[in-house]
Amino acid sequence: MTRFLFRRLAILLPTLVFVSIIIFGLQQLLPGDPAIAMAGEERDPVAIAQIREKYHLNDPLYRRYLLWIGGVLRGDLGESIRIQQPVGQLLVEKLPVTVELALLSMLIALGIGLPTGMISALYNGRWPDYVANVIGLWGLSTPNFWLGIMLILLFSVQLGWLPASGYISPLEDLWGNLEAMIMPAFVLGNAISAVLMRHTRSAMLQVLSSDYIRTARAKGLRERMVIGKHALRNAAIPVITLGALEFGQLLSGAVLTEQIFSIPGFGKLIVDAVFNRDYAVVQGVVLCTATAYIVLNLLADIAYFLVNPRLRA
Amino acid sequence: MTAAAIEPAMQKQPAEQSPARQALRRLVKRRSAMLGLAVVLAFVALAVFANLVAPYDPTEADWGALRGAPSIEHPFGGDELGRDVLSRVIFGARASLSAGVISVLLALLIGIPVGLLSGYAGGWLDGVIMRFTDAMLAIPFLILAIALAAFLGPSLTNAMIAIGISAAPIFIRLTRAQVQSVKTEDYVEAARAVGNPPWRIAIRHILPNIWPALMVQATLTIASAIIAEASLSFLGLGQQPPAPSWGSMLNAAKDFLTQAPWMAIYPGLSIFVVVLSFNLLGDGLRDALDPRHRG
Numbered sequence: 024m025t026r027f028l029f030r031r032l033a034i035l036l037p038t039l040v041f042v043s044i045i046i047f048g049l050q051q052l053l054p055g056d057p058a059i060a061m062a063g064e065e066r067d068p069v070a071i072a073q074i075r076e077k078y079h080l081n082d083p084l085y086r087r088y089l090l091w092i093g094g095v096l097r098g099d100l101g102e103s104i105r106i107q108q109p110v111g112q113l114l115v116e117k118l119p120v121t122v123e124l125a126l127l128s129m130l131i132a133l134g135i136g137l138p139t140g141m142i143s144a145l146y147n148g149r150w151p152d153y154v155a156n157v158i159g160l161w162g163l164s165t166p167n168f169w170l171g172i173m174l175i176l177l178f179s180v181q182l183g184w185l186p187a188s189g190y191i192s193p194l195e196d197l198w199g200n201l202e203a204m205i206m207p208a209f210v211l212g213n214a215i216s217a218v219l220m221r222h223t224r225s226a227m228l229q230v231l232s233s234d235y236i237r238t239a240r241a242k243g244l245r246e247r248m249v250i251g252k253h254a255l256r257n258a259a260i261p262v263i264t265l266g267a268l269e270f271g272q273l274l275s276g277a278v279l280t281e282q283i284f285s286i287p288g289f290g291k292l293i294v295d296a297v298f299n300r301d302y303a304v305v306q307g308v309v310l311c312t313a314t315a316y317i318v319l320n321l322l323a324d325i326a327y328f329l330v331n332p333r334l335r336a
Numbered sequence: 337m338t339a340a341a342i343e344p345a346m347q348k349q350p351a352e353q354s355p356a357r358q359a360l361r362r363l364v365k366r367r368s369a370m371l372g373l374a375v376v377l378a379f380v381a382l383a384v385f386a387n388l389v390a391p392y393d394p395t396e397a398d399w400g401a402l403r404g405a406p407s408i409e410h411p412f413g414g415d416e417l418g419r420d421v422l423s424r425v426i427f428g429a430r431a432s433l434s435a436g437v438i439s440v441l442l443a444l445l446i447g448i449p450v451g452l453l454s455g456y457a458g459g460w461l462d463g464v465i466m467r468f469t470d471a472m473l474a475i476p477f478l479i480l481a482i483a484l485a486a487f488l489g490p491s492l493t494n495a496m497i498a499i500g501i502s503a504a505p506i507f508i509r510l511t512r513a514q515v516q517s518v519k520t521e522d523y524v525e526a527a528r529a530v531g532n533p534p535w536r537i538a539i540r541h542i543l544p545n546i547w548p549a550l551m552v553q554a555t556l557t558i559a560s561a562i563i564a565e566a567s568l569s570f571l572g573l574g575q576q577p578p579a580p581s582w583g584s585m586l587n588a589a590k591d592f593l594t595q596a597p598w599m600a601i602y603p604g605l606s607i608f609v610v611v612l613s614f615n616l617l618g619d620g621l622r623d624a625l626d627p628r629h630r631g
Contacts, residue, residue, distance in 0.1 A: 039471075042474055045471055164615050166567070168566075275478035279567055293482065
């Protein structure tokens with residue numbers, strides 16, 4: 024286990040360094056001069072010079088990278104030039120909203136993906152398999168933002184059942200929060216459910232054709248027992264670890280979903296920051312999502328290692 | 337069995353076919369893949385002949401059709417400026433399909449050489465390339481594309497470049513994995529033994545053998561790239577108005593959902609149908625090229 028962890032960490036650290044270099048490099052190449060943008064319409068040369076000095080915009084690129092990464096390591100992600108607030112504080116404010124959306128989406132994805140994948144494998148080549156495959160293809164092919172618009176059209180405009188946009192904290196009003204989050208969570212979960220369904224199907228098909236399932240059936244176990252106790256448990260291992268890897272897709276989807284439903288999370292934060300050339304915020308959001316993705320990947324690997332006895336041997 | 341009985345049986349056996357021909361036969365037999373191909377080709381034809389097929393100029397405003405409901409004159413209705421939605425959907429196919437294909441070509445152009453180099457060279461160079469690729473893969477695809485599109489400036493060309501660069505790591509990884517699995521094969525060893533230089537072995541001997549896997553991935557990535565382009569245009573980072581694109585049409589439509597829902601229905605439906613068709617074709621190709629995936 025220790026050797027495995029060391030090996031994974033040896034890969035993880037340089038990857039994180041490259042992530043930081045990519046993010047820093049990208050943001051420095053954004054169009055427009057942030058000092059001029061921050062100085063306002065008057066473009067006072069003295070104010071511009073002061074801004075350049077304050078944000079080290081006159082320093083060479085490598086020095087600005089070192090200053091930035093040094094700050095990041097101390098928990099200082101800079102300050103938003105638009106909101107005049109520390110980026111770290113902004114991220115902490117927005118994080119719970121996106122995490123809630125991500126968790127609800129994953130719940131919906133698992134609720135759709137696992138049963139349809141199982142049914143598809145158990146009825147391989149028969150009509151339930153085809154129906155499950157159609158559901159999978161639907162999930163993979165529907166653009167998130169279009170599905171969001173269509174759901175608003177149906178449930179908000181036509182039926183008036185759910186709010187079209189906005190966010191209410193669950194601490195203020197739990198029911199109101201669920202009403203506001205159910206559509207965006209479904210939109211996000213829909214795409215991931217298709218991926219989970221396909222993986223569950225192939226994992227179940229592989230498990231169902233293995234010797235120990237044949238043995239379980241041969242010794243007279245009931246089919247429900249064979250599927251529930253022997254097949255599902257083993258097929259679920261790669262599928263659940265895959266859930267962690269789908270986190271990246273979830274965050275990509277959240278950008279548009281939060282935009283459509285006006286949810287004040289990470290997605291909306293980065294889009295607003297891109298349009299306002301708010302470098303520090305863009306850097307902070309991308310760094311935070313990439314780090315979370317890498318850490319979740321590592322946790323998924325460790326979970327897979329722990330639950331799979333063949334890897335431990 | 338007598339010789340006379342064996343001979344007709346042997347004659348009935350089809351001549352041995354090349355793997356490519358066998359794969360093509362398997363692909364043609366898959367109805368869903370053929371349906372996907374037919375729809376893709378139909379949209380390609382629409383995009384190419386948009387000038388001839390579209391009933392109106394996609395940028396021409398007709399105040400009589402302002403947010404007009406679907407009618408005989410305007411089968412998909414009119415938009416917020418009175419432009420014909422059907423004509424804009426037809427012309428929008430150009431932006432979406434070209435973005436899908438060109439960005440994937442760019443991703444292949446970056447991914448294949450880098451992946452070949454990484455897989456064939458191995459050692460520290462492979463390590464550096466892979467850590468860089470891992471770093472790019474760790475940044476969610478659309479977030480990386482948004483950051484790149486923002487840095488390059490909003491336009492369809494820049495959106496294609498952003499999507500192409502964001503998708504390149506997928507092909508670097510895939511090419512490298514494929515190279516590693518074939519580089520110890522006898523035919524590669526033989527090519528090395530007769531003195532072929534590494535670049536020649538990579539291009540002449542390895543690439544043709546890993547091409548099927550890349551083709552499958554490319555087809556499936558076109559579907560993702562079309563959605564990515566629509567997403568960027570939806571955010572205002574892709575195709576710029578008044579030129580039509582399905583994503584930017586949806587962006588405009590979201591403000592008129594109560595007055596003109598057709599503005600949102602048809603562009604979204606077009607994205608869905610095209611992406612679904614590419615997915616069906618990609619799945620069919622994968623099954624045809626690697627029969628182990630069936631079932």
